[in-house]
Amino acid sequence: MLSRMAVRTARPNLYISVDIEADGPIPGPYSMISFGAAVAGRQEGDAYTAADPQRRTFYRELRPISDAYVPEALAVSGLDRDRLVREGADPAAAMAEFRAWVRKVSGDAQPVMCGYPASFDWTFLYWYLMRFGGDSPFGHSGCLDMKTLYATKARVPLRAAVKGRMPRELLSRRRHTHHALDDAIEQAELMSNLMLWRP
Known part of the structure; x- marks a missing residue:
């Protein structure tokens, strides 16, 4: 167990809520067609400060990377795939812009991606970061799952x-x-509420 001194001297964390929309169940054969991010809050030691999730945000719609898609998955977002093929951002350019944004908003803090649930969104986000640029500002495991956070706190x-x-x-x-x-903004509010919750 970490001592209070270790918690106090650990690098601050900046929690960034990320939501992705995809046209299939896994990255590679299928595409991440849009993603959004919102700063949820900052943790220094055992103190958490919520942010206004609408203040620092990022959003891109992406050009698909394959011809394969699952119609039911695509329908969830309501995005027009033909339009994305023509007008969607190049994935490499979008991920470079996202990396720069994460590093800018994080400043001296260590960025942590958070999602509800994180497993699906993190799978696509990390794969895209590594496939298109070979670098993740979150490292290989800097994600927090809000479902797990709630389950742990609520027992x-x-x-x-x-x-x-x-x-x-x-x-x-x-x-x-x-x-x-x-x-992403909605989930950033949930993240801050969970972090500040004392059940």
């Missing part, structure tokens, strides 16, 4: 860690729209 099984069973005060009042930036 419930992971499969019971669903928004419908969470105390209402933890939830954002924003709608979950499946627009990647909207959802």
